[in-house]
Amino acid sequence: MDQDLQSVLLSAPLFSQLRPEQLDELVGPVDIKRYPRGTEIIRVGEPADAFLVVLSGAVKVYLLSPDGREHILHMVQSGGLVAEAAVFAQGTYPASTMATEDSTVAMVRRARVTDLLQRDPEVGLAMVAGLSRRLREFVSVIEDLSLRDVASRLARFILENSTDGRCRLPGTKTELAAQLGTVLEPLSRALRKLKERGTIDEQSGVIEVIDRDALEDLLLGT
Amino acid sequence: MDQDLQSVLLSAPLFSQLRPEQLDELVGPVDIKRYPRGTEIIRVGEPADAFLVVLSGAVKVYLLSPDGREHILHMVQSGGLVAEAAVFAQGTYPASTMATEDSTVAMVRRARVTDLLQRDPEVGLAMVAGLSRRLREFVSVIEDLSLRDVASRLARFILENSTDGRCRLPGTKTELAAQLGTVLEPLSRALRKLKERGTIDEQSGVIEVIDRDALEDLLLGT
DNA sequence: CGTTGCGTTGATCTCTATCAAAAAAGGTGG
DNA sequence: CCACCTTTTTTGATAGAGATCAACGCAACG
DSSP, X not given: OOXXXXXXXXXXXXXXXXXXXXXXXXXXSOEEEEEOTTOEEEOTTSBOOEEEEEEESEEEEEEEOTTSOEEEEEEEETTOEESTTTTTSSSBOSSEEEESSSEEEEEEEHHHHXXXXXHOHHHHHHHHHHHHHHHHHHHHHHHHHHHOOHHHHHHHHHHHHOBTTEEEOSSOHHXXXXXTTSOHHHHHHHHHHHHHTTSEEEETXXXXXXXXXXXXXXXXXX | OOOOHHHHHHHSTTTTTOOHHHHHHHHSSOEEEEEOTTOEEEOTTSBOXXXXXXXXXXXXXXXXXXXXXXXXXXXXXTXXXXXXXXXXXXXXXXXXXXXXXXXXXXXXXXXXXXXXXHHOHHHHHXXXXXXXXXXXXHHHXXXXXXXXXXXXXXXXXXXXXXXTTEEEOSSOHHHHHHHTTSOHHHHHHHHXXXXXXXXXXXXXXXXXXXXXXXXXXXXXXX
């Protein structure tokens, strides 16, 4: 079930360009840890001295408001990276991370990455490209939160996460709501509205797009 | 009034590490253009093949909703850069840019940066750090929009932009509102509330922090 | 079967956007 | 310095979106 650390890294945009010997250098002897579902892995504010590679299971990266509301920045599946960016801005983790399923996670310390970075310009280029992509995603999120209503955000989520008309929800609907910057109830209503209009269909966590154009209109129209 | 292109670049985090000959290489023969106040410089969606250096005046980087509301991502003063990140993620500009004052702007084409990046690992490291910092800022914005009310966002803005108890508003209050993900009226009320409580004082675009602790409480308490 | 977590639905309540109008604040030209 | 015009800001009233609260249905599971 666990993925191979090296192959995970190779499939990550940030490190896909690395040659085998560079990979070895990057990885070296790493910590690999198991976290049961619900365990906090990273707490916001801790010194950011390692990034995470999810080898099995799944984790969420999230922010908490003072009164306990949660905004999920990413859901990271097995094979994904966490905090690759935080590691470069010396400082602290800007968000918390929790295992949403039983997970095994490898930690790669900052020094290993920066060493590599300093020696190989190719690596730098790849990382710059990867970070820029992430930045662009965040701009979309800001656009959603500031300028679009819940239904539109949902429409965008469906459009961006569906492959030929289908899209599996990542985790519970409560989690999806937290990803869209809202809570369960409004999300539930938005889903219902789309279903009633015949725009989508949804059962047991799988969304089927019926009227793609209607979804796109939602993004443009309001 | 115009700033020197080279010295602007040197003072930008992204390029501050460059040696003189690298700078020359980066800059080469650049376009320098003038834009009167109110002119659109970049339109969202255009191919992102250059980044901007503001030599005089000021510009705003912003998103527009279908119904015309505006969210300002950055206000960039003379000496600042625009779209440094967009240039690396090959693709299109994710936001628009407009001159908020009469401005002169230099354009640096993508090829010049990537060339340099490929040749010098130091540059990569600096850029990676710069992008990570930007990423972190965006996380804060997402946190604001998703989890905090207008008064709290204002408090955070004041805290982060004040040097020893003072903070000059960048542009009009309408613009500040658009930066905080709201509009003029709610911002005006939030300001009044803080003034009435004796937390801050404000006149002619300058905010004076009277009770710093109260501002910080706003961020934590709700 | 009870429990426990999740989801739906309905009824408020709060915050904030919008609308409207008046008051300041800035410039401009005389 | 003043009258005039434009832009910005304040304030009030209203409306709308969404968060919260509460009740209930529904599964999975011990």
